[in-house]
Amino acid sequence: MVSGGPVLRRWTVDAGIVLAVLVAAEIAIATGNEDDSIDRDWFAYLLGVAMAAPLLLRRRYPAAVLYAVSAVLLLFYALNYPGFPPALVLAVPLYDAARAGRLWWAVPVPVFFLAAGAVVLIAHREMPPLELLAAFLPQAATLAVALLLAALMRSRAAYAAEVRHRLDQAERERELEARRLVTEERLRIARDLHDTVGHAIATITVQSAAALRLLDAEPERAREALVSIRGTGKAALAEMRATLGRLRSDGRPDRRGSGPPERDTGLHRLPELLAAVRAAGLPVELHSELSGERLPAALDEVAYRIVQESLTNVLRHAGAAARAEVQLRAVPDSLWVEVRDDGVGAGAGGTPSGGRGLTGMRERAEALSGRFEAGPRPGGGFQVRAILPRIAPEGMSPARETLEGGSR
Secondary structure, X not given: OOOHHXXXXXXXXXXXXXXXXXXXXXXXXXXXXXXXXXXXXXXXXXXXXXXXXXXXXXXOOHHHXXXXXXXXXXXXXXXXXXXXXXXXXXXXXXXXHHHOOOHHHHOHHHHHHHXXXXXXXXXXXXXXXXXXXXXXXXXXXXXXXXXXXXXXXXXXXXXXXXXXXXXXXHHHHHHHHHHXXXXXXXXXXXXXXXXXXXXXXXXXXXXXXXXXXXXXOOHHHHHHHHHHHHHHHHHHHHHHHHHHHHHHHOOOOOOOOOOOOOOOOOHHHHHHHHHHHHHOOXXXXXXXXXXXXXXXXXXXHHHHHHHHHHHHHHHHHOOOOOOEEEEEXXXXXXXXXXEEEOOOOOHHHOOOOOOOHXXXXXXXHHHXXXXXXXXXXXXXXXXXXXXXXXXXXXXXXXXXXXXXXXXX
C-alpha cells in the first residue's frame, strides 16, 4: 500500500516511543525509594501505563497529551508514591507541544513541577541549596534540551517550507515568463502578418485598377501589371508561409530538428519592395547612406517594416499623382528612416481616424528605444520619420507584448 506506508511508519515510531517511556516509567516506579512514601501497588504501575499511553496521540493533540501526562504525574506524586524525576515522562510530550507551536502552553508545565519539587524539598526536608541544585539541574537541563530541540526542528521545518514555497514560486514565475514570451512572439508574428498582407493587398488593389484601366487601350502594359500582381501575391504568400511556420513551431525544433524558419525580413529586401510599389504606379526615390553595411537583426527588420507600412499608406491615401521618397541616413549611434510624399491625401500617415498604421510604426520604434514622428508636411503631403538606435536594449526584441500592429 503506497498511501499506508508513511502512516504505518509513524504509528510504529509512536508505539516505540510509548513503549520506551512506559518501560522507563515502570522501572522508575519499581526502583523508587523515598522516606515517608507509601508502598507501590498495582495502581502505581497502572499510573505508569497512564503516563505513557497518551503519547499515542502526540502528533494530533500535542498540548492535550502534555497536560494529560502532567495530570497523571501530579496524581502519582499526590498519592505519595515513591517519586521519580519528572523529566522521565515529560520530555517527549514537552518536545511535541513546543514543536507544534504551543510553547507558551508547554513552558508552564516543567516550571510548575520543578518549582513545586523545590518547595517540597526545601520546606519538608530542609535540603541545602547546593544539594537542591544538584538534584534539579539534570532535570532542568533535560527539559530545556527538549524545548531547544523542538525549537530547532520547528525552525528547520519552517525553513524547508519556505524553500519549497520559493521554489514553487520560482517555477510559477518561469511558467508565466515562458507564456509571456510566447504571447509576445505571437503578437509580433500577428503584426508581421498585418504588414505583409496589408502591403500586398494595397499593392494588388492599385495594380489591378491600373490593369483594368489599360486592358483595352494598352494591353501590353495591362499584362505587365497583371504579372506584377502575380509576383506580389507569390511573394506575400511565401512570407506568410514563413511567418505561420514560426507561429506553429513556437520557436521549438520540428521533428527533423531543423528549428523554426529563419526570418528573412530586412532592408536587403528594399529593392523588391520598391519595385512592387513602382509597378503599382507610385514613383519612389531611394536615398541611402548605408552602403550595404550589415545592421542588427532587430533594427534591420523594424526599419524595413516602417518603410513598408509607410509606402503602403502612400498607395492607399496619397492619391494617384503622388510621388514618394525614402531616405536612410546613418549616424554613429542611430539610423534615421524617413518616408515623404507630396500627395493630396493623408499619405504615409493615413487617415487620422483610421486604423493603427501610425500606432504600429510608433510601437516598433519605441520597442527599440527609438523615436517616431509623423505628420503633414508644410508644402503638402505627409512625412514619417523614425530615429532608431543601432544597439537595442539588452533582451529587447523588435516586438513587445503591447504591440498590436493593426491595420488602418
